[in-house]
Amino acid sequence: MLFGIISDTHIYDRAMELPKIVFDEFSNVDLIIHCGDITDKDVLEWLGDIADVIAVKGNMDYLNLPKQEILDVNDIKIGIIHGDEVFPRGDRLKLRLLGKEMGVDVLISGHTHTPFIDDCKDILLLNPGSPTVPRCNIRSIMKLYLDEKVSAKLIPI
Numbered sequence: 268m269l270f271g272i273i274s275d276t277h278i279y280d281r282a283m284e285l286p287k288i289v290f291d292e293f294s295n296v297d298l299i300i301h302c303g304d305i306t307d308k309d310v311l312e313w314l315g316d317i318a319d320v321i322a323v324k325g326n327m328d329y330l331n332l333p334k335q336e337i338l339d340v341n342d343i344k345i346g347i348i349h350g351d352e353v354f355p356r357g358d359r360l361k362l363r364l365l366g367k368e369m370g371v372d373v374l375i376s377g378h379t380h381t382p383f384i385d386d387c388k389d390i391l392l393l394n395p396g397s398p399t400v401p402r403c404n405i406r407s408i409m410k411l412y413l414d415e416k417v418s419a420k421l422i423p424i
Contacts, residue, residue, distance in 0.1 A: 325349040326351040344370060374392050
């Protein structure tokens with residue numbers, strides 16, 4: 268399976284549209300995961316035209332979404348959160364501990380607007396960054412591959 272991962276789109280409050288490359292890169296995915304700060308339902312509709320979407324609520328969202336989700340795919344448990352409950356923002360040790368508490372193999376979060384892939388051996392931590400308002404030198408999204416092994420690829424845009 269192939270998942271597209273996106274976060275912190277902030278449509279209409281900080282950006283007016285998703286870059287076209289997001290749609291191109293996600294055109295072949297089985298599922299899209301949005302880690303929150305969507306800020307407008309249009310984003311979920313646009314992404315939903317490509318594939319099924321699972322989204323969680325970010326600290327800037329008014330949408331009625333869950334704060335976290337856990338997917339079980341091919342015996343791999345994937346946790347999805349925004350990450351605003353982790354202080355300081357993006358603390359990987361706290362993310363790892365939260366993932367262990369949730370009982371997941373992969374924990375996907377957003378909130379930092381800065382991407383990372385961190386294989387902690389007992390849990391894979393992922394953050395796709397932001398395709399619209401990054402806090403680093405690249406706008407980005409991510410893909411998660413669930414084949415013989417679990418792997419992720421950062422996609423600068």
